[in-house]
Amino acid sequence: MPIDAAEALAAAPRSREIAWTPEDVLLYHLGIGAGRPATDPDELRYTLESRLRVLPSFATVAGAGAPGVIDALSMPGVDVDLARVLHGGQSLALHRPVPAEGTATATSRITAVYDKGTAAVLVLRTDVTDADGPLWTGDARIFVRGEGGWGGDRGPSARPVPPADDPDTVLERPVREDQALLYRLSGDRNPLHADPDFARRAGFERPVLHGLCTYGITLKAVVDTLLDGDVTRVRSYATRFAGVVYPGETLRVRLWRRAGTVRAAVSAVERDDAPVLTDTLVTYD
Numbered sequence: 001m002p003i004d005a006a007e008a009l010a011a012a013p014r015s016r017e018i019a020w021t022p023e024d025v026l027l028y029h030l031g032i033g034a035g036r037p038a039t040d041p042d043e044l045r046y047t048l049e050s051r052l053r054v055l056p057s058f059a060t061v062a063g064a065g066a067p068g069v070i071d072a073l074s075m076p077g078v079d080v081d082l083a084r085v086l087h088g089g090q091s092l093a094l095h096r097p098v099p100a101e102g103t104a105t106a107t108s109r110i111t112a113v114y115d116k117g118t119a120a121v122l123v124l125r126t127d128v129t130d131a132d133g134p135l136w137t138g139d140a141r142i143f144v145r146g147e148g149g150w151g152g153d154r155g156p157s158a159r160p161v162p163p164a165d166d167p168d169t170v171l172e173r174p175v176r177e178d179q180a181l182l183y184r185l186s187g188d189r190n191p192l193h194a195d196p197d198f199a200r201r202a203g204f205e206r207p208v209l210h211g212l213c214t215y216g217i218t219l220k221a222v223v224d225t226l227l228d229g230d231v232t233r234v235r236s237y238a239t240r241f242a243g244v245v246y247p248g249e250t251l252r253v254r255l256w257r258r259a260g261t262v263r264a265a266v267s268a269v270e271r272d273d274a275p276v277l278t279d280t281l282v283t284y285d
Contacts, residue, residue, distance in 0.1 A: 003120050003147050005113035007077030013109040014075075018063025018128070022049045022100045024186070028058045031183035032216035033173065042229055046220075054098040055223065056234045057216040059128070059136045060090065062098070063106065064187035072124040072142050075110055080144050082190070083202045087211045088121060088143035089279075091238035095134040097231070104130040111139075114155030120147035121155060141240075159240075160279050163263055167254035171221050172269065175209060177248045183213040209245040214266065214276055221253050222262050222282050239280040243268070251276065260284060 026047060029035070032055075034046035045053045073080060105128070112123040122142040128135045176182070180193040188210055191198035199207045219237055227233045245251065250269040255262055262284070266277035 002079045003113065003122075003144065004077035005115075005150070005152055008075055008110045008113055008122070009077075011076040011110065013107045015105055015107040016063075017103065018106050019103040020058075020062045020064070020101065022052055024062070024064065025052060025054050025058055025100050028061055028186045028216070029055065031179070031186050032057075032213055032220060033176065033179065034220065042224060045229065049100075052100050053229075053231045054100050055216065055220055055231055056092065056094050056098055056136075056237065057212070057219045059092055059094070059098055060138060060212050060215070061186040061188070062102075062104075062128070070188075070190065071108060071126075072110065072122050072140065075108075075122075075124070078110075078122065080147060083192075083198070084145040084147070086143045086145070087140065087241055089139075089141035089238070089240040090212060090215055091139045091236070093137045093236045094234060095136055096132075098135065102130055102135075104128050104135055112155065113152065115148045115150055115152035116154060117148045118146065120144045160263075160281070162265070162278075163256045165256070167265075168257045169225055169255040171225065171253040171255070173217055173221060173251045173253060175217075175245060175247055175249050175251060179213060179247050180207060180209050183210050188212065204244065206246060209247055211241040214241075214245050214251065215239055217251060218253055218264055218266055218277060218280065219282065222255060222264065226255060226257050226262055227284055233284045234282060235285060236283045237281070239264075239277045242275040242278040245276055 029046040035043050045051045106126055108126040111125045114121040124140045126138045193207050193210050252267045252269050254265045262282040264280040267273040267275050
């Protein structure tokens with residue numbers, strides 16, 4: 001069996017040193033669409049080093065190493081074809097604001113392997129710590145088609161109940177035709193996002209946008225619209241990737257604000273509001 005759940009769960013954690021610079025942060029911000037309009041003071045805090053504030057979702061690419069989806073495939077007990085792998089969900093807990101420059105230790109391990117019958121789901125947890133203590137913890141949920149059916153734990157099935165009322169805010173965010181090509185320079189070189197032949201082999205009509213790019217676009221919309229542009233207020237951010245985005249499409253972002261939380265739902269406008277991000281929750285101070 002390409003996935004050996006017992007071996008994957010028993011494997012020792014892996015640690016690596018990571019480092020990032022303000023230039024890495026600026027590139028990430030451009031990769032999620034910051035800088036439009038280029039001279040807008042609200043955008044300059046993402047694109048000008050003298051005013052730089054770090055959007056917390058930068059943590060998912062800090063160090064420019066392999067993203068969680070690819071990193072998990074090199075873990076003991078896991079041997080699967082990348083073309084059958086999708087990023088199913090991502091969560092991030094911030095222990096402190098992410099600095100614009102830093103060095104840290106990232107320690108990763110598989111904390112769960114679920115048998116969904118026709119697929120397997122791996123949960124890869126990464127804890128990042130610097131000299132001053134914990135910085136952030138990220139969980140990547142990796143969906144592997146065709147690898148279920150061994151009779152293992154199906155995992156939690158309960159999902160948040162969608163808000164019944166109308167959203168407090170509805171935004172639209174256009175995605176550039178070259179957005180995936182720019183975003184991939186932050187470290188995720190999966191050919192699914194750039195190579196048409198690979199995308200077709202994976203079952204898509206053309207390359208798709210990175211889920212984590214949509215993840216960053218959405219968090220920026222929340223911070224800019226509901227948190228007064230203050231990136232340090234974000235405490236956690238979680239989502240489920242419910243569908244793909246094709247570069248050139250428009251994202252519709254619906255937001256429901258409550259005390260200390262923002263619920264979000266994201267869809268693709270041009271495909272009849274096809275769901276893109278669901279079960280999305282930001283907690284904040």
